[in-house]
Amino acid sequence: MAKPSLKRLEGAITRNLAALGHTVSGFSSASGGVLRDNDMYEVYAFTLLLRAAEEQGLSVGLVNLRSSRTGPGLEARFRASPGDLHAGPGCTFGVVTPLPPLWKYLARGAPLDLSTYVREFIPTLWPSWPLLAEVHTGVKVMGHSGVAHEADLLVLPTWEAQAARIRKRAPRYWRVHLVGECKFYADKLGLPLGRAFVGLASEIRRGDLVLLTNSARTDSIGALVATRPRLAYIDSLTPTKPAEKMFKQIAGKVWARL
Numbered sequence: 001m002a003k004p005s006l007k008r009l010e011g012a013i014t015r016n017l018a019a020l021g022h023t024v025s026g027f028s029s030a031s032g033g034v035l036r037d038n039d040m041y042e043v044y045a046f047t048l049l050l051r052a053a054e055e056q057g058l059s060v061g062l063v064n065l066r067s068s069r070t071g072p073g074l075e076a077r078f079r080a081s082p083g084d085l086h087a088g089p090g091c092t093f094g095v096v097t098p099l100p101p102l103w104k105y106l107a108r109g110a111p112l113d114l115s116t117y118v119r120e121f122i123p124t125l126w127p128s129w130p131l132l133a134e135v136h137t138g139v140k141v142m143g144h145s146g147v148a149h150e151a152d153l154l155v156l157p158t159w160e161a162q163a164a165r166i167r168k169r170a171p172r173y174w175r176v177h178l179v180g181e182c183k184f185y186a187d188k189l190g191l192p193l194g195r196a197f198v199g200l201a202s203e204i205r206r207g208d209l210v211l212l213t214n215s216a217r218t219d220s221i222g223a224l225v226a227t228r229p230r231l232a233y234i235d236s237l238t239p240t241k242p243a244e245k246m247f248k249q250i251a252g253k254v255w256a257r258l
Helices: 006-019 037-055 101-107 114-125 158-167 191-203 219-226 243-257
Strands: 024-029 059-064 074-078 092-097 133-142 148-157 178-183 208-213 231-234
Touching (some): 037 074, 037 092, 037 148, 037 178, 037 243, 074 092, 133 158, 191 219, 191 231, 219 231
Parallel strands (some): 208 231
Antiparallel strands (some): 059 092, 148 178
């Protein structure tokens, strides 16, 4: 299966965020550079995670803790290489809350938006602040061995994310809800990538793990994953394709458990 173009990915991301009530003025790396197509693929999957949360009746916001910008038109910045959650220089991430429709209205922009509340009040109100979870791209998670592993997508409790910021450490594997591996390839994934994914599960021993790719299915990887209940493998995940629904169903089950 051919890789979708950067323009097509950006269009899908913009539509997904618009469906959540967010207008983004542009996309860039954490340092202000250009995001590559594989980075944008992670952002695309990130927006699907947020869409799945809203479909479960949750309120979703976009946050940039080090930005003074609030309301519509946030410039979204995402990591272009693995990084520490506590050290992201203005990286954009998602926050999910069970609060009622009034909060959802505030989360969708002017005059008050969710980023204002998170930036100003989480440090004083945590851990009682009623945010369920945060969704990040390209951050490290501490595995069972004590080695940090990159998570292309990460869903974790807000209190664990805040503890990681305060203590300047990676989130701990036993606290995560979902880890996603995103593979943006022109050809089918090779079996070694499937083995590496299964190996990651031995390090991230809690939560769900999902392998996402735009490429066609590799049957041997499917067979490896099928016998492991916490693991999922979704191939052919591109904008407007049926695999989007499959991924949102898996993510929806994670959100429903919260």
